Amino acid sequence: MNHSLIIALDFADISEVGRFLTPFEDRQLFLKVGMELFYQEGPAIVDYLKVRGHQLFLDLKLHDIPNTVKSAMKGLARLECDLVNVHAAGGKEMMREALEGLEAGTAAGRKRPRCIAVTQLTSTSQEQMNKEQLIPVALDESVLHYASLAKDAGLDGVVCSAWESDAIRKKVGQSFLTVCPGIRMKSDQIDDQKRVTTPDYARDAGVSAIVVGRSITRSADPVESYEKWMNAWKGDY
Numbered sequence: 001m002n003h004s005l006i007i008a009l010d011f012a013d014i015s016e017v018g019r020f021l022t023p024f025e026d027r028q029l030f031l032k033v034g035m036e037l038f039y040q041e042g043p044a045i046v047d048y049l050k051v052r053g054h055q056l057f058l059d060l061k062l063h064d065i066p067n068t069v070k071s072a073m074k075g076l077a078r079l080e081c082d083l084v085n086v087h088a089a090g091g092k093e094m095m096r097e098a099l100e101g102l103e104a105g106t107a108a109g110r111k112r113p114r115c116i117a118v119t120q121l122t123s124t125s126q127e128q129m130n131k132e133q134l135i136p137v138a139l140d141e142s143v144l145h146y147a148s149l150a151k152d153a154g155l156d157g158v159v160c161s162a163w164e165s166d167a168i169r170k171k172v173g174q175s176f177l178t179v180c181p182g183i184r185m186k187s188d189q190i191d192d193q194k195r196v197t198t199p200d201y202a203r204d205a206g207v208s209a210i211v212v213g214r215s216i217t218r219s220a221d222p223v224e225s226y227e228k229w230m231n232a233w234k235g236d237y
């Protein structure tokens with residue numbers, strides 16, 4: 001999954017997904033299914049995308065007591081996605097149990113899905129973290145701390161802003177995945193994101209993958225937009 005561009009399919013239902021994907025014809029993509037789509041369509045959406053040969057990030061951001069997360073991950077492993085995630089704020093024990101659940105649910109002879117932890121959401125600012133989460137440190141310090149916890153728990157990487165990727169890999173190792181949303185072209189609207197970088201910045205920072213949603217999914221010509229993004233990111237097809 002190194003150097004992938006992951007398209008966030010933040011759509012209301014499967015028919016919207018079908019309409020979006022039709023112009024891409026038989027092209028195989030790396031796609032992300034989040035809560036909006038999964039809560040409507042359930043595991044059927046995963047099958048729908050997998051049979052078409054796409055790679056899949058199932059972004060359900062699990063965050064609960066360790067036992068619940070373990071059991072949920074056991075079930076999610078059976079869906080055979082490539083990547084799943086949890087919130088690092090759930091703690092090291094929860095992350096370890098998430099991995100155990102994934103291992104238990106992965107069929108013999110198959111690779112378990114990779115598991116990454118959300119550090120601080122890219123919609124979180126320094127001020128919000130300090131005042132609302134009452135975490136009294138610099139935001140990048142909190143991100144680095146969560147990344148270390150995720151590494152200690154045995155996870156494969158983190159979700160973070162591209163701003164933080166280099167420091168994370170220097171601290172916990174270059175093979176640790178950094179998957180980065182909050183990416184915008186200079187001309188794009190920033191929407192609800194707070195820690196935003198351009199694809200060029202993310203490329204130069206050596207992040208593992210970028211996640212791009214609205215800039216592609218809401219553009220008038222998504223295929224043209226995807227091409228433009230792949231050129232800027234110089235992604236692997």
Ligand SMILES: O=C(O)c1cc(=O)[nH]c(=O)n1[C@@H]1O[C@H](COP(=O)(O)O)[C@@H](O)[C@H]1O
Nearest residue numbers: 008059120121122159181182211212213214
């Ligand atoms: O886990 C994620 O994918 C995620 C974590 C995070 O910190 N920030 C973040 O934006 N995301 C997801 O990445 C996508 C970004 O979409 P756009 O802002 O439209 O490009 C959305 O589907 C978010 O749910």
